[in-house]
């Protein structure tokens with residue numbers, strides 16, 4: 504089954520599809536340029552699925568442009584169906600969907616490593632594939648590929664705007680430093696540089712990945 508048919512089956516918003524495709528393309532480029540790593544298809548699969556449940560956390564009326572052509576009501580309906588099936592936690596939903604798709608244990612494992620809150624954990628273990636999955640998510644904004652530094656800056660301003668957050672700014676900086684360490688670790692073994700990863704390099708990979716065949720647990 505291709506990832507595009509899976510996205511259609513789960514009614515994933517086109518903007519979210521593109522995010523996951525870009526993250527997977529970044530991760531794939533890094534993995535293919537890391538000698539001896541292997542696991543390129545597991546890394547790709549985990550990244551292609553990593554935000555499957557995210558409609559649950561979207562405030563749909565804030566981004567009307569992302570809702571076209573179907574419109575707000577349609578996507579509110581999709582979100583209600585997700586809540587009915589998976590509850591309200593997007594991480595739980597993502598894992599449940601990956602299980603429904605019968606993903607191999609290693610893909611499930613890589614999926615669990617993705618998330619800003621895991622940055623410190625990912626900085627201390629020696630699992631390069633997990634580091635690549637988690638890092639690649641932080642090289643992409645809604646507008647395309649960016650540097651880790653810019654992405655962190657964007658995170659900081661979002662953090663400052665969100666007055667309701669219970670999180671503490673020091674924790675954010677700790678995690679951001681963890682992410683920088685992960686970047687150094689990855690590129691100490693990768694044959695390309697962080698600055699080589701650009702939209703120009705990644706976009707053709709995004710197009711190829713639309714036809715990516717998802718393996719299932721045997």
Ligand SMILES: [Fe+2]
Pocket residue numbers: 522526553554640
């Ligand atoms: Fe993501």
